[in-house]
Amino acid sequence: MGTTQLEPVPEPKYWQLKTVLSEALDSEFEVGEILPNERDLAARFGVARATLRQALEQLELEGRLQRRRGVGTTVAPPRVGVSLGTGPHIWPGGPDDVWQPVDCTTAVPSAAVAEALGTGRDESVHIVRRSRVSHGRPVAAELLHVPHSSVPGLSAIDASSGPARARAVLRDLRRLELERQENAVELGSAGTADAKELDRLPGAPVLVVTTRFVAAGGTAALSVATYRADTCRLTFGDSGGVEIHDGVQRKAS
Amino acid sequence: MGTTQLEPVPEPKYWQLKTVLSEALDSEFEVGEILPNERDLAARFGVARATLRQALEQLELEGRLQRRRGVGTTVAPPRVGVSLGTGPHIWPGGPDDVWQPVDCTTAVPSAAVAEALGTGRDESVHIVRRSRVSHGRPVAAELLHVPHSSVPGLSAIDASSGPARARAVLRDLRRLELERQENAVELGSAGTADAKELDRLPGAPVLVVTTRFVAAGGTAALSVATYRADTCRLTFGDSGGVEIHDGVQRKAS
DNA sequence: TAGTGGTCTAGACCACTAC
DNA sequence: TAGTGGTCTAGACCACTAA
Numbered sequence: 001m002g003t004t005q006l007e008p009v010p011e012p013k014y015w016q017l018k019t020v021l022s023e024a025l026d027s028e029f030e031v032g033e034i035l036p037n038e039r040d041l042a043a044r045f046g047v048a049r050a051t052l053r054q055a056l057e058q059l060e061l062e063g064r065l066q067r068r069r070g071v072g073t074t075v076a077p078p079r080v081g082v083s084l085g086t087g088p089h090i091w092p093g094g095p096d097d098v099w100q101p102v103d104c105t106t107a108v109p110s111a112a113v114a115e116a117l118g119t120g121r122d123e124s125v126h127i128v129r130r131s132r133v134s135h136g137r138p139v140a141a142e143l144l145h146v147p148h149s150s151v152p153g154l155s156a157i158d159a160s161s162g163p164a165r166a167r168a169v170l171r172d173l174r175r176l177e178l179e180r181q182e183n184a185v186e187l188g189s190a191g192t193a194d195a196k197e198l199d200r201l202p203g204a205p206v207l208v209v210t211t212r213f214v215a216a217g218g219t220a221a222l223s224v225a226t227y228r229a230d231t232c233r234l235t236f237g238d239s240g241g242v243e244i245h246d247g248v249q250r251k252a253s
Numbered sequence: 254m255g256t257t258q259l260e261p262v263p264e265p266k267y268w269q270l271k272t273v274l275s276e277a278l279d280s281e282f283e284v285g286e287i288l289p290n291e292r293d294l295a296a297r298f299g300v301a302r303a304t305l306r307q308a309l310e311q312l313e314l315e316g317r318l319q320r321r322r323g324v325g326t327t328v329a330p331p332r333v334g335v336s337l338g339t340g341p342h343i344w345p346g347g348p349d350d351v352w353q354p355v356d357c358t359t360a361v362p363s364a365a366v367a368e369a370l371g372t373g374r375d376e377s378v379h380i381v382r383r384s385r386v387s388h389g390r391p392v393a394a395e396l397l398h399v400p401h402s403s404v405p406g407l408s409a410i411d412a413s414s415g416p417a418r419a420r421a422v423l424r425d426l427r428r429l430e431l432e433r434q435e436n437a438v439e440l441g442s443a444g445t446a447d448a449k450e451l452d453r454l455p456g457a458p459v460l461v462v463t464t465r466f467v468a469a470g471g472t473a474a475l476s477v478a479t480y481r482a483d484t485c486r487l488t489f490g491d492s493g494g495v496e497i498h499d500g501v502q503r504k505a506s
Numbered sequence: 507t508a509g510t511g512g513t514c515t516a517g518a519c520c521a522c523t524a525c
Numbered sequence: 526t527a528g529t530g531g532t533c534t535a536g537a538c539c540a541c542t543a544a
Contacts, residue, residue: 010540012513015455037529048515053530058442058456069530070523079439183490185438186332187458187482189311201531202268203311205440205458211490229440236489237436237464263521265532290510301534306511322511323542454512 013047014054020045021055025064025075035065035073061205063230079233080134084183084209091178091213092130092144092221093170099130099142101166109145116212116222119147126151128166131197132225139232140209141197142225146173150220176215184210185234194226205229266300267307273298274308278317278328288318288326314458316483332486333387337436337462344431344466345383345397345474346423352383352395354419362398369465370472372400379404381419384450385478392485393462394450395478399426403473429473435465438487447479458482 035041042052056073059065066076090097108124109117119125125147132140148154151172188208195202206226213221227234288294295305309326312318319329343350361377362370372378378400385393401407404425441461448455459479466474480487 012455014513018456039529048517050516051514054513056530061458062441063439067530068523069521070528072523072529081437181490182488184334184486184488185460186316186486187440187460188315202265203271205314207438207440233437233439235435235437237434267532292510301536303535304533307532309511320511321542322540323509325510325542 014051014058017045017047017052017055018058021059022064025059029075031075031077033075035075037072060230066230076230079231080137080139081235082132082134082139082227082232084234084236090181091174091176092128092223093167093174098134099132101163101170102129102131103162104128104166104169113145113222113224117145117147117219123147126154126169128169130166137231138198138228140225140227141194142223145222145224147221150176150215173221176220178220179214179216181214182212183236186210187229188226190226198226198228200228200230207232207234209234267304267311270298270300270305270308271311274312275317278312282328284328284330286328288328290325313483319483329483332484333392334488335385335387335392335480335485337487337489343434344427344429345381345476346420346427351387352385354416354423355382355384356415357381357419357422366398366475366477369475370398370400376400379407379422381422383419390484391451391481393478393480394447395476398475398477400474403429403468426474429468431473432467432469434467436489437463439463440482441479443479451479451481453481453483460485460487462487 029035036044038049038052038056042049045052056065056067060067060076063076063079065073067073092099093101105127106124107127108114108122109119109127111121114121114123117125125145128144128146130142130144131138132142146169151169153172153175154168186208188206190198190200190202190204190206192202194206195204198204198206207229209223209225209227211223211225212219213223282288289297291302291305291309295302298305309318309320313320313329316329316332318326320326345352346354358380359377360380361367361375362372362380364374366378367374367376370378378398381397381399383395383397384391385395399422404422406425406428407421439461441459443451443453443455443457443459445455447459448457451457451459460482462476462478462480464476464478465472466476
């Protein structure tokens with residue numbers, strides 16, 4: 001990555017910069033390697049730091065870079081494939097479940113969640129917080145909303161707290177026979193709580209996966225899971241192996 | 254949305270701003286309504302325009318706003334659910350296909366695509382360009398890579414061009430018996446070509462859906478589709494109806 | 507032509523990390 | 526304490542849209 005000057009073409013500088021950096025990343029850097037700091041890079045390309053940052057932001061969005069305050073900018077490893085098992089329907093807490101229960105509270109959900117669950121306006125539900133780890137890194141945080149009607153065996157005044165209570169809800173949920181699950185994926189940004197759990201700054205881009213568990217004709221539970229968009233590739237249908245994205249090949253570490 | 258002054262708390266201004274604007278959007282604006290321009294808004298909240306823009310960017314990322322150069326910033330309608338039919342495996346060009354063939358070329362694919370297809374390093378493939386429209390708006394652009402071996406009936410020197418040739422490739426592809434399809438979703442940014450087709454600026458966030466069509470033990474075709482992340486919610490498993498996202502309820506138009 | 511969002515600059519200070 | 530990325534400012538000019 002020499003002291004390249006940008007061509008004076010009618011294309012945004014940050015876009016050219018992103019392209020140049022992207023190519024340099026492919027050919028001159030290894031995964032995990034630290035890039036020069038932003039002030040140096042900006043000077044090297046003859047642009048303002050803000051412009052350089054615009055290019056870096058894009059590359060981070062595409063999962064090519066990882067930036068950490070106080071540390072520096074490093075070359076990110078390829079995204080990890082995370083399976084959203086759709087084949088045989090999986091109940092939360094079942095044998096193949098990859099989620100770890102964190103805790104469980106009871107609260108009135110947002111109007112949107114309540115509508116999907118078919119619960120009343122001021123009806124509270126169990127909210128099980130779970131976290132998903134892959135390759136030793138946190139990749140997703142989930143809120144599983146369970147109406148009381150789905151787990152009638154659970155005492156409403158069950159005083160157990162934390163993971164114990166979460167497991168109790170999941171166990172009771174498994175009694176129901178799951179008909180199917182409906183999934184949706186969309187782009188969102190991490191709230192303060194999710195950001196902390198995912199080890200990112202608030203506002204970081206996330207893939208929001210909403211899963212509706214349908215049993216006995218109704219919605220037995222609703223999961224809203226946020227996956228780190230920078231490090232995750234969500235796979236479904238089968239396996240989790242294909243390694244494709246806009247034609248870029250990266251060096252192995 | 255009054256001339257609110259921001260509280261002097263140790264939280265980024267753009268984050269507070271985003272929250273304030275988000276609430277105002279819920280309570281004081283209708284879908285399609287035009288917001289005050291950026292200079293006015295910035296002055297109203299007592300911040301620099303760049304800071305205001307950081308908040309608007311977040312809201313646009315979440316699909317709450319739509320910004321158009323020369324026009325203004327408008328309140329976006331709720332995201333449209335777009336189905337990625339996974340149930341009964343669907344061949345491209347089949348009866349329920351929602352894609353429109355645009356044209357077809359022949360070229361050597363990127364290394365990553367070639368690897369997934371199992372084609373040789375310099376082996377060319379058919380590349381069918383298709384576009385997907387929903388509610389009258391373009392929502393996705395796709396490149397379907399088809400090795401010659403998957404469509405042996407097609408003359409290599411077939412001079413037909415454009416949609417006609419695209420349809421010929423798809424027709425020939427349908428002879429094969431599809432075993433299954435593997436999907437992956439990840440975050441990306443639109444290249445120049447995709448951006449134009451999706452009516453967005455280059456670099457706009459997109460959801461990249463990679464689909465591997467498996468037939469007779471091998472990869473018969475590989476689709477790389479880019480969906481507008483601001484306007485789309487990808488659904489699979491069943492139906493396309495659930496309307497959930499981080500608890501925000503929007504006014505209907 | 508007037509008004510909009512998009513790009514860019516050259517600074518400043520802050521929050522965090524690691525030494 | 527030194528160095529990093531994160532936030533913020535107050536300007537400037539450009540590209541585009543619509544009247």
